[in-house]
Amino acid sequence: xxxxxxxxxxxxxxxxxxxxxxxxxxxxxxxxxxxxxxxxxxxxxxxxxxxxxxxxxxxxxxxxxxxxxxxxxxxxxxxxxxxxxxxxxxxxxxxxxxxxxxxxxxxxxxxxxxxxxxxxxxxxxxxxxxxxxxxxxxxxxxxxxxxxxxxxxxxxxxxxxxxxxxxxxxxxxxxxxxxxxxxxxxxxxxxxxxxxxxxxxxxxxxxxxxxxxxxxxxxxxxxxxxxxxxxxxxxxxxxxxxxxxxxxxxxxxxxxxxxxxxxxxxxxxxxxxxxxxxxxxxxxxxxxxxxxxxxxxxxxxxxxxxxxxxxxxxxxxxxxxxxxxxxxxxxxxxxxxxxxxxxxxxxxxxxxxxxxxxxxxxxxxxxxxxxxxxxxxxxxxxxxxxxxxxxxxxxxxxxxxxxxxxxxxxxxxxxxxxxxxxxxxxxxxxxxxxxxxxxxxxxxxxxxxxxxxxxxxxxxxxxxxxxxxxxxxxxxxxxxxxxxxxxxxxxxxxxxxxxxxxxxxxxxxxxxxxxxxxxxxxxxxxxxxxxxxxxxxxxxxxxxxxxxxxxxxxxxxxxxxxxxxxxxxxxxxxxxxxxxxxxxxxxxxxxxxxxxxxxxxxxxxxxxxxxxxxxxxxxxxxxxxxxxxxxxxxxxxxxxxxxxxxxxxxxxxxxxxxxxxxxxxxxxxxxxxxxxxxxxxxxxxxxxxxxxxxxxxxxxxxxxxxxxxxxxxxxxxxxxxxxxxxxxxxxxxxxxxxxxxxxxxxxxxxxxxxxxxxxxxxxx
Ligand code: BGC
Numbered sequence: 001x002x003x004x005x006x007x008x009x010x011x012x013x014x015x016x017x018x019x020x021x022x023x024x025x026x027x028x029x030x031x032x033x034x035x036x037x038x039x040x041x042x043x044x045x046x047x048x049x050x051x052x053x054x055x056x057x058x059x060x061x062x063x064x065x066x067x068x069x070x071x072x073x074x075x076x077x078x079x080x081x082x083x084x085x086x087x088x089x090x091x092x093x094x095x096x097x098x099x100x101x102x103x104x105x106x107x108x109x110x111x112x113x114x115x116x117x118x119x120x121x122x123x124x125x126x127x128x129x130x131x132x133x134x135x136x137x138x139x140x141x142x143x144x145x146x147x148x149x150x151x152x153x154x155x156x157x158x159x160x161x162x163x164x165x166x167x168x169x170x171x172x173x174x175x176x177x178x179x180x181x182x183x184x185x186x187x188x189x190x191x192x193x194x195x196x197x198x199x200x201x202x203x204x205x206x207x208x209x210x211x212x213x214x215x216x217x218x219x220x221x222x223x224x225x226x227x228x229x230x231x232x233x234x235x236x237x238x239x240x241x242x243x244x245x246x247x248x249x250x251x252x253x254x255x256x257x258x259x260x261x262x263x264x265x266x267x268x269x270x271x272x273x274x275x276x277x278x279x280x281x282x283x284x285x286x287x288x289x290x291x292x293x294x295x296x297x298x299x300x301x302x303x304x305x306x307x308x309x310x311x312x313x314x315x316x317x318x319x320x321x322x323x324x325x326x327x328x329x330x331x332x333x334x335x336x337x338x339x340x341x342x343x344x345x346x347x348x349x350x351x352x353x354x355x356x357x358x359x360x361x362x363x364x365x366x367x368x369x370x371x372x373x374x375x376x377x378x379x380x381x382x383x384x385x386x387x388x389x390x391x392x393x394x395x396x397x398x399x400x401x402x403x404x405x406x407x408x409x410x411x412x413x414x415x416x417x418x419x420x421x422x423x424x425x426x427x428x429x430x431x432x433x434x435x436x437x438x439x440x441x442x443x444x445x446x447x448x449x450x451x452x453x454x455x456x457x458x459x460x461x462x463x464x465x466x467x468x469x470x471x472x473x474x475x476x477x478x479x480x481x482x483x484x485x486x487x488x489x490x491x492x493x494x495x496x497x498x499x500x501x502x503x504x505x506x507x508x509x510x511x512x513x514x515x516x517x518x519x520x521x522x523x524x525x526x527x528x529x530x531x532x533x534x535x536x537x538x539x540x541x542x543x544x545x546x547x548x549x550x551x552x553x554x555x556x557x558x559x560x561x562x563x564x565x566x567x568x569x570x571x572x573x574x575x576x577x578x579x580x581x582x583x584x585x586x587x588x589x590x591x592x593x594x595x596x597x598x599x600x601x602x603x604x605x606x607x608x609x610x611x612x613x614x615x616x617x618x619x620x621x622x623x624x625x626x627x628x629x630x631x632x633x634x635x636x637x638x639x640x641x642x643x644x645x646x647x648x649x650x651x652x653x654x655x656x657x658x659x660x661x662x663x664x665x666x667x668x669x670x671x672x673x674x675x676x677x678x679x680x681x682x683x684x685x686x687x688x689x690x691x692x693x694x695x696x697x698x699x700x701x702x703x704x705x706x707x708x709x710x711x712x713x714x715x716x717x718x719x720x721x722x723x724x725x726x727x728x729x730x731x732x733x734x735x736x737x738x739x740x741x742x743x744x745x746x747x748x749x750x751x752x753x754x755x756x757x758x759x760x761x762x763x764x
Contacts, residue, residue, distance in 0.1 A: 041383060041386055041387075044386060044391075045379055045382045045383055045386060048130070048132065048382055049375060049378060049379060049382065051130060052130055052378070053129075054361060054364060054365075054371065054374070055096060055357070055361060056096050056129065056130045056132070057371075057374050057375070057378045058096075058356075058357040058358075058360040058361045058364070058374065059095055059096025059097050059098055059357050060096070060098035060099075060132065060347075060377075060378050060381050060382070061098065061341075061346065061347050061348060061357070061360065061374070061377055061378065061381070062095070062097045062098060062099070062347070062348060062350055062356050062357045062360075063097070063098070063099035063100065063101055063137070063314065063347050063348060063349045063350060063351060064091060064097050064099075064100055064101075064350055064351050064352070064354070065100070065101055065102055065104070065351040065352060066081075066100055066101065066102055066103055066104045066116070067104045067105065067352065068087065068091060068351075068352060068354075069083055069084060069087055069088050069091060069092075069100065069116075069120070070082060070083060070084055070087075070104050071083070071084045072084075074352050075105060077104045077105060080108075080112070081104050081108060081112070081116075083115075083116065083119055088119070088120070088123055089123065089127070090354075091354065092120065092123045092124050092127075092128060092134065093123055093124075093127045093128045095354055095357055096128055096129075096130070096357070097134075097354075097357070098132065098134060098135060098347070098381060099134060099135040099136070099137060099314075099347055099381075100120060100134055100135075100136050100137075101136070101137045101138060101188075101349060101351060102137075102138055102139065102146065103138070103146040105463065106146075106462055106463045106468065106470075106471045107145065107146035107147055107148055107150075107462045107463070107471050108146070108147070108148060109147070109148045109149075110147055110148070110181060110182045113147060113182035113183055113184065114182060114183050114395070114397060116183075117136060117182070117183030117184065117395060117397075118183070118395060120134050120136070121133050121134060121183075121394035121395060124394070125394055132382070132385065132391075133385060133390040133391065133394035134390075134394070135185070135186055135381065135384065135385055135388070135390065136183070136184045136185065136186060137184070137186035137187070137188055137235070137314070138179065138184050138186070138187060138188065139187075139188045139189065139460055140175055140178075140179045140184075140187045140188075140189060141155070141156070141187075141188070141189045141190075141191070141205065141460045142154065142155045142156070142457070142460065142461075142585075142587055143171075143174075143175050143178065143409075143413065143587065144175060144178040144179045144182065145460045145461055145462070146462070147178065147179070147182050148462075148471070149473055149474075149475070150178050151174065151175075151178065151406060151409040151410050151413050151588070152413065152457055152461065152473070152476075152587040152588040152589075153171045153175070153412075153413045153416055153417075153587045154413070154416050154417050154420050154584060154585060154586045154587045154590070155204050155205065155457075155458055155460075155565070155584065155585040155587070156190065156191060156204070156205055156206055156207050156217070157195065157203065157204040157205070157206060157207070157208060157565065157584050157585070157609060157610075158416070158417070158420035158583075158584035158585060158586050158587075158606075159171070159207070159217060159416060159420065160206075160207035160208040160213060160214075160217055160609035161208075161419075161420040161421075161422050161582070161584060161606040161607060161608065161609050161648075162416055162419035162420045162605070162606060163213075163419075163606075163607055163609075163688045163710065163712050164416070164419055164712055165216050165217055165219075165220035166220070167412065167415060167416050167419065168217050168220040168221050168224065168416075169220040169221065169223055169224035170224060170412050171224065171409075171412050171413065171416060172220070172221045172222075172223070172224025172225045172234075173224045173225070173227070174404070174405075174408065174409035174412060174413075175187070175224075175225070175409075176224070176225045176226075176230065176232035176400075177229075177230060177400045177403050177404035177405075177409075178400075178404050178406075178409065179232070180230045180231075180232050180396060180397060180400035181397050181400040181401040181404050182397065183395050183396065183397045185231060185232055185233060185388040185389075185390065185396060186232075186233045186235070186278075186279070186384075186388070187225060187232065187233065187234055187235060188235045188237060188281060189221070189225070189234060189235060189237075190207075190217075190218050190221040190222065190234065190236065190237075190272070191205040191206055191207075191237055191238070192206075192207075192214060192215075192218045192236050192237065192268040192269050192272060193205075193206050193237070193238060193240075193242045193243035193265075193283075194206060194208075194209060194210075194211065194214060194243050194244065194264060194265060194268075195207070195208045195209050195243060195566075195609070195610055196209045196243065196244055196264075196610075196621050197243065197244055197245070197248050197619070198538060198566040198567050198610065198613065198619065199247075199248025199249070199535060199538055199566075200243050200244075200245065200248055200249075200250065200566075201249075201250050201528055201529060201530060201531070201532070201533025201534055201535070201565075202242075202243065202250065202529060202530065202533070203243070203565060203566040203610075204458060204459075204564075204565030204566060204584065204585055205459075205460075205529065205565075206243060207268075207609060208608075208609025208610045209609065209610045209611065209621045209622070209623075209645065210609070210622070210623070210645070210707050211263075211264050211265070211267045211268055212267070212707050212708070212709075212710075213609060213707060213710070214267075214268040215267050215268040215270075215271040215272070216271075216710075218236070218268045218269075218271060218272045219271045219272055219274075219275045221234070222234045222236070222272045222275045222276070222277045223275055223276075226275075226276060226277070226278065229399070229403055230396065230399050230400045230403065231387060231388045231389045231396070232388070233278035233279055233384060233387070233388060234272075234277050234278060234279070235277070235278070235279045235280065235281050235314065236269055236272050236273070236277050236279070236280045236281070237280070237281035237316070238281050238282060238283040238284060238316060239269060239280045239281065239282055239283055239292070239298065239299075239303060239313075240261065240265045240266060240269055240283055240287075240292075240298065240302075241254045241256045241261055241265050241283060241285075241287045241292075242254070242283035242284065242285050242292075244256060244265070245285060248534075248535075249531075249534040250530050250531045250533065250534055251284045251285050251326075251530070251531065252285060252286075253285060253286045253287075253289070254285055254286070254287050254288070255288055256287060256288065258739060259700070259735050259739060261287075261302075262735045262739060263734060263735040266302070266306075266307075269303075269307065270307050273307045273308065273309045277309075277311065278311045278312065278384055278387065279311050279312040279313070279314055279384065280303065280309060280311065280312075280313050280314070281313075281314050281315070281316055282298075282299065282313060282314070282315050282316055282319065282345065283298075283316070284316040284317070284319050284322075286327055290329075291319075291322070291323055291327040291329055293315055293316075293319045293320060293322075293323060293339075293340050293343065293345065294323055294327075294329055294330070294336075294339040294340060294343050295343055296342065296343045296344055298343075299313060299343050299344030299345065300343070300344045303344070304344065310380070311380060311383075311384065312346045312347060312377075312380045312381055312384050313344060313345050313346045313347070313380075314345070314346065314347045314348075314349055315340065315345050315347070315348045315349050316349060317349050317351060318349070318350065318351060318352070319340075319349070320333075320336050320337055320340045320345075320348050320350070320356070321333055321336060321350075321353070323336035323339060323340065324336045333355065333359060334359045334362065334363065337356065337359050337360055337363060338363050338368055338369060341360065341363075341369055341373065341374075341377075342369065342373070345377075346376075346377035346380050346381060347377070347381060360374075410589070413587055413588070413589050414589040414592060414593060416587075416589075417586040417587055417589040417590050417592075417593035418589075418593040418596060418597065418602055418605075419605055419606060420583070420584055420586055420593075420606045421581055421582070421583055421586070421593060421594065421597045421604055421606050422581065422582040422583075422584075422604065422606035422607060422608055422647075422648040423435065423579070423580075423581055423597070423604035423606075423648060423649040423650070423651075424580040424581065424582055424608075424612075424643050424647065424648065424649070425574075425577060425578075425579055425580040425649075426579050426649055426651075427578060427579065428575070428578055432578075433579075434518060434557050434559060434578045434579045435559065435579050435581075435597075435598060435600070435651070436597075436598060436599060436600025436651060437487070437517075437518060437598050437599060437600070438600075439599075440487075441487060441517045441518055442487075442489055442490075442491075442514075442515075442516040442517045442518075443483065443484075443487040443489075443490040443491070443516055443517070443518055443519075443520055444490070444491045444492075444493070444510075444511050444514045444516035444518070444519045444520070444556065445479075445480050445483060445484070445490060445491070445492045445493070445519075445520050445521075445522070446492070446493040446494070446495050446507050446510075446511070446519070446520075446521055446522075446547070446551070447495065447520075447521040447522035447523050447544070447547065447560075447561075448495060448496050448497040448499070448522070448523070448524070448544065449479065449522040449523060449524045449525075449561075449562075449563040449564075450478065450479050450480040450492070450494070450522035451478050451479075451480055451494055452469065452472075452478055453469070453472045453473050453476045453478055453588065453591075454466055454467055454469060454472055454527050455478075455479070455522070455524065455526075455527070455563045456476070456478070456479065456563060456585065456586055456587060456588065456590035456591060457472060457527070457585055457587055457588065457590075458527045458528075458529070458565050458585035459527050459528055459529030459530075459533070459565075460529060461527070464529065464530075465527055465528060465529060465532060466527040466528075466529070467526065467527045467528075473588050476588035476589070476591065477591040477592060478591050479522050479561065479563070479590070479591045479594055479595070480492055480522070480591075481591060482591030482592045482594065482595035483520065483591070483594065483595045483598065485595065486595045486596075486598070486599045487599070491510075491514045491516065493506075493507045493510040493511065495507050495547065497526055497541065497543070498541070498543055499543045499546075499547065500543075501546070503543075504543065504546050504547050504550050505550065507547065507550065507551070508547075508550035508551050508553065508554055511551050511554050511556055512554045512556075515556075516556055517556075517557075518556065518557050518558075518559060518578075519551050519554070519556045519557070519558045519559070520558075520559045520561060520598065521544075521547060521548065521551060521558060521559070521560050521561070522561050522563060523540065523544045523547075523548075523560055523561070523562050523563070523564070524562045524563040524564035524568075524583075525563070525564040525565055525566070525568065528565070533565070537616055538566075538567075538568060538569050538613065538616035538617075538619075539568060539569050539570070539616045540568035540569060540570040540573075541568070544570075545570060545572065545573045548560065548570075548573040548576055548577065549573060549576065552573075552576035552577070557578040557579075558576065558577050558578055558579075559577070559578060559579040559580075559581070559598070560577050560579070560580050560581070561581045561583055561594055561598075562580070562581070562582050562583060563583050563584075563585065563586075563590070564582075564583075564584070564585075565584070565585055567582075567610065567612040567613060567642070569613055569614060569615055569616045569642065570642075571614045571615060571642060574642065581594070581597065581598075581604075582606070582608065582612075600651060603650045603651050603652060603683075603684065603685060603686050604648065604649060604650055604651060605648070605650060605686035605687075605688075605712075606648050607646050607647065607648035607688045607690075608643055608644070608645060608646060608647050608648060609645075610645060611641045611643075611644060611645045612641055612642040612643040612644075612647075613641055613642060614640055614641055614642040618638075619641075620639050620641075621645070622644060622645035622646070622704075622705060623703040623704070623705055623706050623707075624639055624703065624704060625701050625702075625703060625704070626701070626702075626704055627701075628704075629704065639704075646688070646690050648688075650685055650686055650687070651683075652680055652681065652682045652683045652684065652685040653680075653681040653682070653685070654678055654679065654680050654681060654685045654687045654715065655678070655679055655681055655753075656676060656677065656678055656689070656752055656753035656754065656755050657677045657678070657679055657720075657755075658675070658676065658677035658722075658755065659674065659675070659676050659677075659750070659751075659752050659755035659756065659757050660674070660675055660757060661673060661674050661675075661750065661757055661759055662675075663759075664759060664760060665759060665760040665761070665762050666729045666759060666760070666761055666762070667729070667761075667762060667763075667764060668729050668730060668743050668761070668763065668764075669729070669730075670728075670729045671726050671727065671728050671729065672726070672727045672728075672729060672732075672750070672759060673724060673725075673726055674691060674709075674724065674725040674726075674727060674750060674752075674757075675722050675723070675724050675725075676689055676691070676722065676723045676724075676725070676752045676755070677720065677721075677722050678713055678715065678720065678721050678722075678723060679715070679719070679720040679721075680715040680716075680717065680718065680719050680720075682717070682718075683717045684714070684715060684716050684717050684719070685714075685715045685719075686712070686713070686714050686715075687712075687713050687715070688710060688711070688712050688713070689710060689711050689712075689713060689723055689752055689753075690707055690709075690710045690752065691707070691708050691709045691710065691725050691727070691750060691751070691752050692705040692706060692707055692708065692750070692751045692752070693705070693706050693708045693727075693732055693748055693749065693750055693751075694706070694748065694749040694751065695732070695734070695744075695746070695748050696746060696747040696748065696749065696758075697744075697746050697747070698734065698744055698746075699736060699737060699742070699744060700734055700735070700736060700737060700742075702734070705751065708725070708727050708731060708732070708750075709725040709727060711723050711725070727750075729743065729761060730743060732748055732761065743761065744761070745760075745761050745762055745763045746760070746761060747759070747760055747761075748760075748761060
């Protein structure tokens with residue numbers, strides 16, 4: 001590829017500017033920028049903007065899917081994918097479209113990606129009048145999901161269960177390199193929505209129900225993506241309040257009071273923005289009756305003013321058009337475009353119509369949108385392209401390719417899969433544990449998720465829904481394959497989802513005849529994301545409950561392993577199980593990790609990042625209100641989840657033996673020093689210490705508990721450790737009646753495990 005004309009202009013402008021480009025490349029996308037560099041970037045962006053016609057500007061604000069550039073009907077591209085030269089010229093040169101996303105229906109090999117990117121950037125930089133390179137974005141949400149045979153990590157919910165932000169950061173760094181090695185610099189990840197309602201089909205894409213844990217993991221992921229060594233951009237999605245819909249279904253309305261938005265839904269985004277996140281994607285739903293894509297309160301007052309976000313705001317898929325066709329707040333598409341741009345979007349993921357830039361152009365020509373408003377967005381997009389080094393090298397894969405260490409990435413993904421696995425039950429009573437399985441145990445395996453790599457990965461794997469086995473790894477072992485490798489005589493009775501009574505009888509009969517020492521049932525869910533994952537009932541599929549009953553009736557001890565994106569309720573059959581493991585969606589290394597856990601090769605260390613409900617119709621997260629506890633008999637026992645937030649067992653138990661603070665009372669500017677003593681009750685052990693507060697009296701009803709800090713601790717055999725948490729007293733406040741952060745005097749309880757202590761906050 002020839003050097004881009006704009007890059008040549010940069011060099012002509014002098015060595016300082018060129019140096020600045022290099023400095024950005026070295027520092028990564030989200031790194032804080034010294035004043036000199038920022039000035040150089042602004043000078044560059046100004047000079048590019050001055051040379052742009054209005055047509056160029058509206059083109060920059062348009063994002064189309066790769067499908068539009070391929071031979072064949074949209075969504076039915078010719079196989080193998082082939083670029084359609086005439087369409088490419090129309091879109092990239094005539095319409096000057098500035099951004100392309102995703103993959104034309106399924107992932108492809110790295111060298112195919114490079115061929116696409118090379119041709120796209122060649123047209124943009126050599127044939128488009130401005131020569132501005134294209135910003136390519138993709139959903140690489142658990143590794144390079146659309147690159148054939150990439151390293152696939154656990155999905156976010158599993159990462160959250162590992163309680164290991166250093167590992168999240170490391171994995172994001174590997175993903176950045178692998179994605180950038182295919183020529184793509186922009187990732188639509190992480191999801192910072194809260195997973196508070198397990199009915200929501202994107203629950204597994206979240207870091208769970210607690211805002212602080214989501215913020216901790218989200219910040220780590222953004223840093224991992226953006227801190228270099230190659231420039232790469234994260235997207236915080238979906239801003240905001242998306243995951244808490246009234247119906248539990250995707251892209252339906254959320255009714256969330258401003259106080260709850262500020263106290264729960266905003267903090268993860270605030271933290272990731274402070275960490276330098278380059279872009280934000282808008283919530284596809286509607287919030288309190290207003291579609292978020294048309295809401296200046298969300299996109300300006302909160303995002304720009306309150307959070308100080310300066311990066312690019314991209315819409316979600318087709319959401320400008322949906323202002324007309326779904327939300328019904330605009331009479332026609334042109335009106336919808338005006339609303340969305342006025343509300344504050346910078347780039348529209350159109351993604352399949354080519355009318356957007358023309359209609360936007362008309363709106364500006366008619367004076368309905370000012371050119372200065374357009375310039376604001378184009379500036380942000382140009383800055384992002386500059387930060388990503390695209391003007392200097394629109395392909396940008398050389399350094400990434402050299403630096404990507406596949407073995408290290410795969411080792412980190414395996415470590416994360418192992419770390420995520422959460423042992424929820426081990427023995428019908430504490431004296432009769434069944435796990436780990438001793439060498440030589442005769443294992444019998446069944447259940448609908450035993451046999452596919454798809455069940456390990458879930459959605460966004462090779463394809464959007466992740467269900468097409470043609471695009472998942474051919475080398476990763478399924479759960480059955482990995483387990484049978486550890487237990488050579490293992491016997492397998494395959495069974496699918498929706499099994500009939502006859503299938504279940506046959507499986508139970510096979511178990512009886514095999515006379516194994518233990519039956520391992522791989523249960524859970526089919527793959528899904530977004531709308532196709534909506535459900536009417538949170539209960540575990542009836543056929544799987546029947547399978548548990550039938551196999552338990554054989555008298556063989558039963559271990560259930562869930563490969564699932566959300567907790568499905570199974571209270572009626574839970575007592576029949578001898579052990580329960582939640583594996584979430586652990587990625588390609590999941591089979592190996594599960595087999596290792598069952599064989600006792602490591603100590604289970606995952607802890608639930610959500611509350612597992614006992615019943616499908618009554619779910620309250622851990623930070624519920626005191627009124628949520630009132631039972632029909634008026635005692636306080638109504639919150640009775642199947643497994644509580646933060647729960648998880650190890651093969652070696654630990655015990656918290658002490659909890660104290662450095663003083664009994666504190667002033668608002670103080671920091672509470674909390675010390676927790678942890679000891680193992682035997683061999684080496686892993687624990688996650690979680691410190692919860694509970695305000696005893698407050699002007700807004702206090703939650704029963706709120707996570708204030710957490711720490712993963714590894715103890716050697718016989719070990720004991722004192723862990724210190726420093727909690728600023730200000731942190732113990734809450735969003736008050738006036739929506740401001742409020743600290744009130746009074747007593748606050750601090751709890752870790754079964755130990756607690758109370759402190760007093762005193763006002764001067
Ligand atoms: C999803 C986003 C995703 C986008 C692009 C949308 O349907 O809501 O999370 O980034 O598609 O694939």
